[in-house]
Amino acid sequence: SSGINAEWPLRPGDLVINTAAEHFTDVLVLLVLYIVQDLALILALIVLFLVFFNTYVFKAGLLSILIRKFVATIVVTVIYLALCLTFHVWAMQMRWGKEPDFYIWETGKDGFLILYVCQRAGSVLYYFFYKRTTLRLGDPNYYKDSHWLRQHAG
Numbered sequence: 001s002s003g004i005n006a007e008w009p010l011r012p013g014d015l016v017i018n019t020a021a022e023h024f025t026d027v028l029v030l031l032v033l034y035i036v037q038d039l040a041l042i043l044a045l046i047v048l049f050l051v052f053f054n055t056y057v058f059k060a061g062l063l064s065i066l067i068r069k070f071v072a073t074i075v076v077t078v079i080y081l082a083l084c085l086t087f088h089v090w091a092m093q094m095r096w097g098k099e100p101d102f103y104i105w106e107t108g109k110d111g112f113l114i115l116y117v118c119q120r121a122g123s124v125l126y127y128f129f130y131k132r133t134t135l136r137l138g139d140p141n142y143y144k145d146s147h148w149l150r151q152h153a154g
Helices: 001-009 010-023 027-054 063-094 110-136 148-154
Strands: none
Touching: 001 010, 010 110, 027 063, 027 110, 063 110, 063 148
16 A cells, blocks of 8 residues: 555664664754654554555444454554653653763663663564554455455454
């Protein structure tokens, strides 16, 4: 589907930000990167729902089929967005007003380290589920009346 295809560059962009952000010492650059990442995740959710609204399944009023088939992707994306927002706010609070060479990973920040690991692990789940959803939404059965749809409509 064209909506998902138009949005595909956001996945590598998210990966690049996750990989490279910790190497920047300028807090304003980090702030911009974090805002771009969070906006891209919100855009990904919006695009996903727009693609859902474009399917025959949705137009036929069978939203429950879409939710049942893609609930994991929606939940993982929302959780990943929450993890990113929490991590970004906490990281900026620790860095703001500090020297550019401030070491953020000092001892006593175990909660921050746990959040960092969860956010990075969440990114892997997000990439997997979102990619799987893009492939599944390419199925023509979602865009026309079919025997498959009648079976799933129960």
